[in-house]
Structure formats: C-alpha cells, structure tokens
Amino acid sequence: MGRAAGTGFLAAIFLLVFVLSTAPARGDELTGAWRGTVILDGQATELTATFSEQGYFLFTYTVNGGLVRTVELSTPGQLRFAPPGGGVMTLVVESVVRRQGGVAYVFRTGFERQTAGRVEQEYAREEADYGLTAAGLRVRIVSRPIASLEDTGGSASGSQGTRVYEGLLKKLP
Numbered sequence: 431m432g433r434a435a436g437t438g439f440l441a442a443i444f445l446l447v448f449v450l451s452t453a454p455a456r457g458d459e460l461t462g463a464w465r466g467t468v469i470l471d472g473q474a475t476e477l478t479a480t481f482s483e484q485g486y487f488l489f490t491y492t493v494n495g496g497l498v499r500t501v502e503l504s505t506p507g508q509l510r511f512a513p514p515g516g517g518v519m520t521l522v523v524e525s526v527v528r529r530q531g532g533v534a535y536v537f538r539t540g541f542e543r544q545t546a547g548r549v550e551q552e553y554a555r556e557e558a559d560y561g562l563t564a565a566g567l568r569v570r571i572v573s574r575p576i577a578s579l580e581d582t583g584g585s586a587s588g589s590q591g592t593r594v595y596e597g598l599l600k601k602l603p
Contacts, residue, residue: 460485460533460560464567468597477569479560479599485533487560489521503535517543517550520579532561540579553578563598571595 465478480488486504493499494512501509509521524536537556544550558571575591 459562460531460567463602464599465602466566466569466597466599468569468571468595470593470595475595477595477597477599478602479567479569481533481560485528486526487533487535487558491519513541516545517541522579524582532559534559538576538579538582553581555581565598566601567599569595569597569599 460481461483463478463480465476467474468477469475480490482488482502482504484502484504486502488500489503489509490498490500491511492514494514494516496514499511503523504526506523506525508523511519513519518541520538520540520542522538522540524538525534527534535556535558537558539554539556541552542550553576554573555576556571556573559569561568571594573593573595
C-alpha cells in the first residue's frame with residue numbers, strides 16, 4: 431500500500447509540474463529578443479523578433495542612406511520609408527491585439543518602385559501571431575497577395591500565393 435500511495439503521489443507531482451509548465455506565461459515575459467527557425471514552403475529560415483517592455487513588436491528597418499530605425503508597433507497606423515535600393519515601402523498596421531503572453535497583428539505592406547520606365551508594385555496582407563508557450567515563442571505569419579494597399583480583405587489571387595511561416599523562437603540572453 432505504501433508503494434502504491436508513493437506512486438500516486440509522484441504521478442500527482444508530475445502532473446502538477448506539467449500543468450504549471452504549460453500555463454500561459456505573463457505578458458511581460460514577451461519582452462526582449464527571440465531567435466529561432468521558421469518553416470516557409472518546406473524551407474527552414476532563421477527569424478529574429480524583438481519586443482518592447484510593453485510586449486509589442488519592434489519593427490526595425492533601414493532607410494536609403496543606411497540609417498537604421500526602430501518603431502514599436504503598439505497601435506494601428508501607417509509607416510512609409512525609402513529602403514536601400516530605392517522605391518517606397520509602406521507598412522499599414524490594421525490591428526493590434528495584445529493578450530497575456532502574446533500579441534497579434536494584421537498588416538498591409540506595399541513596395542513601389544519605378545526603374546527605367548518600368549513600374550514595380552508588390553502588395554500583401556499579413557496576419558502575424560506571437561504567443562508564449564512552455565517551449566518558447568510560437569510564431570505564425572500568414573501572407574497573402576492583395577491588389578493594392580486599399581485592399582483590406584480580399585486577395586489578388588484567392589488563396590494562390592498564400593505563404594505561411596511557422597516556428598518556435600527561443601529567448602536570447
């Protein structure tokens with residue numbers, strides 16, 4: 431009887447440790463830099479994501495001329511800049527949903543450039559979700575082509591061209 435009771439006690443402790451290790455993390459634990467591998471079209475790609483002390487994504491970009499800037503994406507809005515190589519890049523933040531242990535965004539991005547009389551235009555709508563788990567930071571980004579920056583819901587080609595990035599990041603020291 432003592433052995434069976436001991437086994438039950440150990441099982442209960444194991445279950446408690448397991449439940450506590452999978453409980454949602456506090457929102458402030460999202461802060462800092464995270465790095466890991468995401469899978470896109472079957473290919474592994476390295477990804478680094480950085481979050482502010484409030485738990486919002488920090489978007490870092492380089493402008494033509496080499497100056498690096500960082501913006502906290504905490505509210506809907508729009509950012510336009512000239513990247514190296516020319517053209518204009520536009521990031522429209524449609525929505526930001528902050529929750530305990532995570533944050534989700536809906537973006538529209540656009541790149542426009544005219545070179546030697548040829549116009550280059552690329553537009554996408556992205557849904558990005560970052561959520562803390564016991565194993566690290568789960569990332570899922572779905573990117574769909576759209577017809578223009580004004581296209582807030584539709585897709586230029588249905589589900590054709592949709593790309594999904596998924597992976598797990600570990601917090602950097």
